[in-house]
Amino acid sequence: MANVVLATDGSVYSDAAAEWVAKRKLFKEDLCVHVVHCMPDVSAEVKSYISKGDLEAWHTDESGRVMKSAIDILQKAGVPTVWQGLVGFAPERIVAYATSVKALAIVMGTHGRGAFLDAIVGSVASRVIARAPCPVVLVKPETSPS
Template sequence: MTHIVLATDGSAFSDAAARFIVEGKLLQGEVTVHVVHVAPEVTGQVRAFVSKDAIDDWHREESEKAMRSVCDILGAAQLRVEKHALSGFPPDRIVALAKSVNADAIVIGTHGRGSFFDAVLGSVAGRVVAHASCPVILVKAPDKA
């Protein structure tokens, strides 16, 4: 069985990555697509005033919203999907998930902003590429996305 991790942030770029999986040549034999959304941890100041249950509920809701579109795209193609709603530092959590499911590839939609923005803001995709032990496929959305 082939395992593919699809990281999503709920954007059109993530949708393009899902379409790439559906339309691409990665699908050979049985495939499970592990859709992952990583919500950032909240600060200690927030934790002081908001209950852990409320924070966990918020993380779950945000992840469900972010994963909905790509899961719809993959489901329409009748692919096996497992959803992973995580929190923490996205590159670390994506790479760890890929290792835990023995992923054959990680697919990420990229905004394609260029090296200047990535140098200033950091790039989840760039960090995943640097640390993943499996191939990472970056998919840029069409210009109209």
């Protein structure tokens, strides 16, 4: 079974990527889709006020909430899924996770803002593309979100 990583931020763009994977437009073989969401780590100062267990529980709950719609889309289509909340710099953590599961590809939704705006505000997708050891598929919604 091939592994594909679906990085989600809980947006309609990520849901469009989940729907695209669920339709099996590119990946025809048996897949296991690893849904991941990455949250930035909190500062040492914040960590001094919150127990490690409470912080881990918050990260788990928040990532679970964010990943839910993508997981639901995939499971409704009968696609085997696993999910993992990640903490740290998103591009690095997504690529490291994809490497660890020997992912066939990384799939991400894209806002499609354009190169100029991405150069100014940055883009997780462009940073993942620059670091990934496998193909990265960017999916735009078929219709513009309202």
